[in-house]
Amino acid sequence: MKTTYREALRAGLRDALLRDERVFLMGEDVGAYGGCFAVSLGLFEEFGPERVRDTPLSESAFVGAGIGAAIGGMRPIVELMTVNFSLLALDQIVNNAATLLHMSGGQCHVPVVIRTTTGAGRQLAAQHSHSFEGWYAHIPGLRVLAPATLEDARGMLWTALQSPDPVMIFEHGALLGMDGELADDAGAVEIDHAAIRRSGTDVTLITYGGTLHKTLAAAEALAAEGVSAEVIDLRTLRPLDDATIMESVGRTHRAVIVDEGWRSGSVSAEISARIMEQAFYELDAPVGRVCTAEIPIPYAKQLEEAALPQVPAIMAAVHDVLGRMSTSVDGVPVLAETH
Amino acid sequence: MTPALAVPTAVVDLLVPAPLSAAAVADRAVPTALVVVARQPLVTSPLVRHLAEQHDIDLTRVAGTGTGGAITRHDVENASRLAGGPLHRTNRPTSPRARRLATQLGVDLARIEHGSGPKGSIIGADVLARPRPDSKTPRPLQEVFASDLSPGRDPLRSADAATARTANMRRRTAALMARSKREIPHYFLSTEIDMSEAIGWVRDTNATRFVTERLLAAALLLRAVVIAALEVPETNGHWVDDEFRPASGVHLGVAVSMRGGGLIAPCIADAHTRSLDELMSALRDVVGRVRTGRLRSGDLVDPTITVTNLGDQGATAVFGVIYPPQVALAGFGKIVERPWAEHGLLGVRPIVVATVSADHRASDGQSGSRFLNRIDTHLQAPEKL
Numbered sequence: 001m002k003t004t005y006r007e008a009l010r011a012g013l014r015d016a017l018l019r020d021e022r023v024f025l026m027g028e029d030v031g032a033y034g035g036c037f038a039v040s041l042g043l044f045e046e047f048g049p050e051r052v053r054d055t056p057l058s059e060s061a062f063v064g065a066g067i068g069a070a071i072g073g074m075r076p077i078v079e080l081m082t083v084n085f086s087l088l089a090l091d092q093i094v095n096n097a098a099t100l101l102h103m104s105g106g107q108c109h110v111p112v113v114i115r116t117t118t119g120a121g122r123q124l125a126a127q128h129s130h131s132f133e134g135w136y137a138h139i140p141g142l143r144v145l146a147p148a149t150l151e152d153a154r155g156m157l158w159t160a161l162q163s164p165d166p167v168m169i170f171e172h173g174a175l176l177g178m179d180g181e182l183a184d185d186a187g188a189v190e191i192d193h194a195a196i197r198r199s200g201t202d203v204t205l206i207t208y209g210g211t212l213h214k215t216l217a218a219a220e221a222l223a224a225e226g227v228s229a230e231v232i233d234l235r236t237l238r239p240l241d242d243a244t245i246m247e248s249v250g251r252t253h254r255a256v257i258v259d260e261g262w263r264s265g266s267v268s269a270e271i272s273a274r275i276m277e278q279a280f281y282e283l284d285a286p287v288g289r290v291c292t293a294e295i296p297i298p299y300a301k302q303l304e305e306a307a308l309p310q311v312p313a314i315m316a317a318v319h320d321v322l323g324r325m326s327t328s329v330d331g332v333p334v335l336a337e338t339h
Numbered sequence: 340m341t342p343a344l345a346v347p348t349a350v351v352d353l354l355v356p357a358p359l360s361a362a363a364v365a366d367r368a369v370p371t372a373l374v375v376v377a378r379q380p381l382v383t384s385p386l387v388r389h390l391a392e393q394h395d396i397d398l399t400r401v402a403g404t405g406t407g408g409a410i411t412r413h414d415v416e417n418a419s420r421l422a423g424g425p426l427h428r429t430n431r432p433t434s435p436r437a438r439r440l441a442t443q444l445g446v447d448l449a450r451i452e453h454g455s456g457p458k459g460s461i462i463g464a465d466v467l468a469r470p471r472p473d474s475k476t477p478r479p480l481q482e483v484f485a486s487d488l489s490p491g492r493d494p495l496r497s498a499d500a501a502t503a504r505t506a507n508m509r510r511r512t513a514a515l516m517a518r519s520k521r522e523i524p525h526y527f528l529s530t531e532i533d534m535s536e537a538i539g540w541v542r543d544t545n546a547t548r549f550v551t552e553r554l555l556a557a558a559l560l561l562r563a564v565v566i567a568a569l570e571v572p573e574t575n576g577h578w579v580d581d582e583f584r585p586a587s588g589v590h591l592g593v594a595v596s597m598r599g600g601g602l603i604a605p606c607i608a609d610a611h612t613r614s615l616d617e618l619m620s621a622l623r624d625v626v627g628r629v630r631t632g633r634l635r636s637g638d639l640v641d642p643t644i645t646v647t648n649l650g651d652q653g654a655t656a657v658f659g660v661i662y663p664p665q666v667a668l669a670g671f672g673k674i675v676e677r678p679w680a681e682h683g684l685l686g687v688r689p690i691v692v693a694t695v696s697a698d699h700r701a702s703d704g705q706s707g708s709r710f711l712n713r714i715d716t717h718l719q720a721p722e723k724l
Contacts, residue, residue, distance in 0.1 A: 253436050253463055284434040284462035323457040 001184045006176040008153035008186075009039050013077065015187070016158055017047050020075055023161060026053040026062055027079030027115075036081050037117055037176055063089035063114065067097050067166075070112035075161050080116040082124075083132045083170065089114075097166040098141030109164040113157065118146075119210040119260055120308055121174035126296035129304075131260045133170040133209070134267040137237040143167045144238040145191055148175065148212035150182040152235060155189030167191075170237075172210035194241040196248065200230035203318050204248040206271055207258035208234035211309050215258045218314035229318060237267055242274055249279045254321040256288035258309050263291035285321040290314050381409045394419040404631050413627050420449070420624070432460040440466040445636040450609070512602055519660050523578075524699040527658045530711040532718055533681075534674050534689040540721035556674065557648050558619035560691075560714075562724045564669045565589045565610045565618070567713035568644050573702035574667035574695070574710050575643045583666060583701040588612070592642030592662060593622060595629045604645050604662060605629055605638040615724050649673055656692035666698035667710070 003011070016023045025040060031054040034041030044052040055062035059080055066078035080086040086093070093114065100108045120129035137144045143163060147153045153171065160167035197212065198219050207215040212233050219229040230248055234240065249255050255275055259268035272287040293307040381403050382388055387410055391398050396418045403410040431454050433441075441448045446469045448461060456462035537559050545553040568575040568589050576585040591610035596602050605628070607613070607621045628634050647659045648671045657670035672692045679688035693714055697707045717724060 253434075281435045281439040284436050284464070285457045285460070320457055323455060323460065323462075 001182050001186075002179065003150060003182045004176070004180075005150060005153045005171075005178045006037065006039055008150045008182055009157075009171060009176075010041065010043070011186075012154050012157040013040060013043060014046070016075075016077065016161055017043065017051055019158070020161070022073065022075040023077060024051040024053060024069075024074065025077045025079065026055050026066065028055055028057060028062075028081050030054060030079050035079070037173065039171075039176070040079070059085055059088035060092055063092040064096070066112045066114070067092060067100075067110055070097075070110045070166075071100070071108060076112050077157070077161070078112060078114045080114060082128045082173070083116050083118040084127055084130055086114075086116050086132065093136070093142070093166070093168070094139050098139050101141065101165060110166045111161070111164050113160045113163075113167045113169065115157075115169045115171060117173045117176075118170040119172040119174055120292070120297045120304060121210065123299060123301055123304060124173070125299040128173075129297035131209075131262075131292070133168070133237055134259070134261040134265075134270075136168050136170075137240075137267055137270070139238075141165065142238060143191070143236070145169045145236055146209040146234065147171060148209050148233050148235070149197075150178070150180050151186055152189055154182060154186045156191055156235075158188040159191045170209060174210050175213075178213070191236055192241070194235055194244040195233045196230060196244070197233045198229070198231040200228040200252065202228045202252055203254040203256060203321060204230045204232060204245070204252045205256050205258060205314070205318070206232045206234065206245060208237060208267075209260065211258045211260050214309060214311050215314055218311045218318070221311060221315060222318055227318060227322065227324075234267075240271065240274065242278060245271065245275065246279045246282075249275055250282045253282055253284040254288075255283075256290065256314065256317045256321055258290045258314055258317075260292050260309060262294045263289060264294065266291060285323070288317040288321045290317045381407065384409075384412070387412050387415055390415045413631070416624075417628070417631075417633065432456075432458060434460055434462045436463040437461045437466045444469075447637055450612075508597065508603075515662065516660050519663050523661050523663060523666075525661060525696050526699050526704060526707065527694060527696050528704060528707045528711055529656055529658070529692055529694040530708075530715060531677075532691050532693050532715045533679060534691050534718065537718045537721045538674070538689050552616070554615065554619050555622075557650070557671075558615055558622055559718060559721055559724055560648060560671050560693075561591060561593070561607075561610070561618050561622060561646055562615050563714045563717040564644070564646050565591055565613075566717055566724075567710050568667075569611055570713050571702075571706055571710040573706040574697060576666060576701070577641070577643065577664040578666050578698055578701055579664050586643035589644065590640055590642045592645030592665070593625060594645060594647035594659075595626050597629060603629060604642060604647075605634055606640050606642040608637060608640050644669065646671070656694055658694050659696050661696055661698055666701035667707075668696045669710075669714070670694040670696070 013025060017025070025043065029036050030040045031044040031049060031052045034044070040052060063078055063080070066076040069076045080089060097110045097112060100110050118131050118133055120131070122129070133144055133146060136142055143160070143165060145156050145160060145167060147156050147169065156169060160169060198216060200219065205215050205219060212231070215231050219231050222229045230252055232244060232248055257268040257271050259266055261267055263269065268289045268291055272289060275283070275287050290309045290313050292309060295307060298304050298307055382398055388398070390412055391401075394415065396415050398410060398415075401410050401414050401418045404414055405411040433448055433454070434456055437448070440446070440463050444466065446466050448466070451461050451465050451469065453459070453465070454461035455465055534556065538556055541554050541556055541559065572585045573583070575589055576583060578584075588609055589611040591607045592604040593607060594602055594604045605625045607618065607625060610618065610621075613621060625638055628638060642662070642665060644665055644667050645662050646669045647657055649657050651673050653673045655672040655675055657672055659668040659670045661668045670693070674689050674691045676687050677690040679686050679690065693711055695707045695710055
C-alpha cells in the first residue's frame with residue numbers, strides 16, 4: 001500500500017479510535033479543521049465531536065484535562081501542535097503526568113498519550129522548529145517515542161496506548177509528506193527496542209526521527225567510498241535501548257550520533273556518555289556527534305539548512321572517526337586532521 | 340598465548356600508568372617535611388630520580404632490584420616500558436580498545452609503527468594486525484619459564500627456591516638438549532670473520548653517543564644473523580611433523596646464561612623489522628630481564644633461529660646444540676687478535692669465529708656455508724646494517 005507518514009499517523013489514530021471506545025483525541029484544531037498538519041483530517045467527520053475534540057488555545061489546560069481523563073479511566077490522545085508549544089504544558093507533563101504514579105505510592109496510573117510535531121526543515125522558524133524531545137527524555141516517568149518510518153508512524157500509537165504510564169510521541173514535521181510502501185496489514189509495533197536500519201561493520205551511526213533518512217543517505221554515500229556504516233534508529237528515546245547500541249559499537253568500535261537537537265545537554269550527549277560508560281574498551285575513536293547549530297532555528301531556507309545536520313556533515317564526522325580525509329562539505333574543502 | 344605464563348606481582352603493579360610521578364610532584368610543590376605519607380622509595384642515585392621524572396614514573400610503585408632493594412636505572416626503564424612509558428612510547432594516541440587488546444594479546448604498543456585511526460592513532464585493528472606466535476608449534480622454552488615464574492613464588496628472594504629453580508632449570512635444559520641431540524642430525528660449519536671494519540665502525544659511532552645509547556659489537560653480529568637468516572631461509576624456521584616450515588620473519592632467540600646457572604634463550608620477536616639500534620636496545624632489555632627474572636610473555640614467543648654469543652669471557656668458537664624445533668643455531672666466540680693474511684700481506688686483525696649448527700633434515704652444508712658467508716659479507720659493511 002502506497003502511503004505517507006501523515007496518512008500512516010492518521011491510520012494509527014483511526015485504528016485506535018475504532019478499537020477502543022475509551023480512546024479520544026483532543027487538541028488545537030484537531031477536529032473541524034482536520035489538524036494543523038492535516039494529520040487528523042476526516043476523523044472529526046467519522047467519529048464526531050465527542051471523540052475528536054477541539055480545545056481552546058491553552059496547552060496547560062487541555063493537557064491537564066487529558067491527564068485527568070486518563071486517571072479517570074479514559075485513554076486520551078492529546079495533540080500539541082508543535083513541541084515548542086508543549087513547553088506551555090510542561091508543568092502538567094513533568095510535574096503531574098510523570099510523577100503521579102510515584103507520588104501516589106503506585107496507585108495512580110496516567111495512561112495518557114501526548115503527540116506533538118517536532119523538528120525543523122519547513123521554514124517555520126524558531127517558534128515551530130525546535131527539537132525538545134531530548135528534554136522530555138530527561139524525565140523519569142515518561143516514555144518518549146520518535147517514529148521515523150511509516151511502520152512506526154502507523155504502529156507506535158496503539159502500543160503507547162497500552163502503556164499504563166504517560167507516553168510522548170514526537171512526530172517529525174519534515175517527515176509528514178514522506179511516502180513509501182506500507183504493508184496492508186501493518187499494525188501495532190513494539191516500542192522497547194532500537195532498530196538497526198542498515199547493517200555495517202566500520203562505524204555505528206545512531207540517530208532517530210527526522211535525521212534517520214539523512215543518516216541512511218550518508219551511509220549509502222559512504223558505502224560508495226567503501227565505508228560500511230551501520231545505522232541504528234533509536235525509536236525510543238526513553239528508556240534508551242543500551243543493549244542494541246553497545247552490541248553494535250562492540251562490533252564496529254566507532255560511533256557517530258546524529259541528533260537534530262542542540263549538542264549541549266542533548267540525547268546525543270547522553271548516548272555518548274553511555275557508550276563511554278559501557279563500551280569504552282571497545283572504542284577505536286572518540287564518539288562523534290552531528291547536531292544542530294546552537295542557534296534558534298533560522299527562517300531563511302539556506303540558513304535553516306546550514307543549521308541542521310546534513311549528509312555531508314554526517315559523512316565528514318564518519319571520516320573523522322575513521323581517520324580519513326574528508327575532501328569537501330558542500331564543495332568547501334574540509335581540513336580534517338588526518339595523517 | 341600460553342595462559343600458564345604468570346608475571347610476578349611486582350611487575351603487574353607497574354602496569355598501572357602513573358600520569359605524574361608522586362615523588363616529582365612532592366619535590367616541586369610540598370615542603371620535604373610533609374612528604375612522609377607515601378612509602379619512601381629507596382633511591383640512592385640522583386640519575387635514577389632524574390630518569391624517573393623524565394619518564395613520569397612514580398618511584399613509590401617501583402620494586403627495586405639493586406643492593407638492599409634500591410631502585411636502579413634498569414628498574415625505572417622497565418617500569419616505563421611496562422607502563423607504555425615515554426621510553427618506548429611514541430606520542431601517538433591509542434584507542435581504549437587497542438590498549439585492551441594489546442594487554443590481552445601481549446602486544447607491545449611501542450612497536451606498532453603506524454596507527455590507522457583518527458590523527459594517526461593506534462586502533463584495535465593495528466594491534467590485531469601484529470603477527471603473533473603460532474600457538475601450534477611446541478614451545479619447550481615457555482614451559483621452562485612457566486614453572487619458574489609461577490605466581491606465589493619469588494625466585495629472587497628465597498635461597499631454597501633459588502636452589503630448586505636452578506635444579507629445575509638444569510633438568511629442563513638437560514631434557515631439551517638431549518632431545519635435540521637425539522632427534523636432530525646436526526652438522527657444523529665454521530668460518531673466521533675479520534671484525535676490523537665492524538669494530539672500527541662501532542668505535543666511531545659510539546664516540547658521538549651517550550653511554551646508554553652505545554652499541555656493542557654483539558648487536559652487529561645479531562643484525563648480520565637476522566639478515567643472513569632472511570637470505571638463507573633454510574636456516575630460519577621450524578622442523579615440525581617431519582617437514583621444514585620456513586618462517587616469514589625472524590624471531591631471534593638469544594642464548595643468555597642465567598645467574599646461578601642455566602641457560603635460556605628468550606626471543607627478540609620480529610627481529611627483521613628492527614634497526615641495529617633497536618636490536619641493541621632489545622638485546623639490552625632482554626638480557627636485563629633474564630638476569631632479573633622478569634621475563635615477559637613477549638620474550639617467550641618461539642624463536643625461528645637462535646644465536647649464542649660467548650662474548651669476551653668465552654672460548655674462541657662454539658658449536659652449539661639446536662633448540663628444537665628450530666633448525667639452526669649461530670654461534671660466535673670471543674673476538675681475538677690474530678695474524679691475518681690478505682692480498683699477500685700479513686696483518687693483525689680482530690677475528691671472530693662464526694659457526695652454525697644446522698639441522699641436516701632442513702638444509703645441507705651448502706646452505707650453511709652460504710649463511711656464514713652472508714654474515715661475513717654484512718659485517719664487512721657495518722654502516723649498512
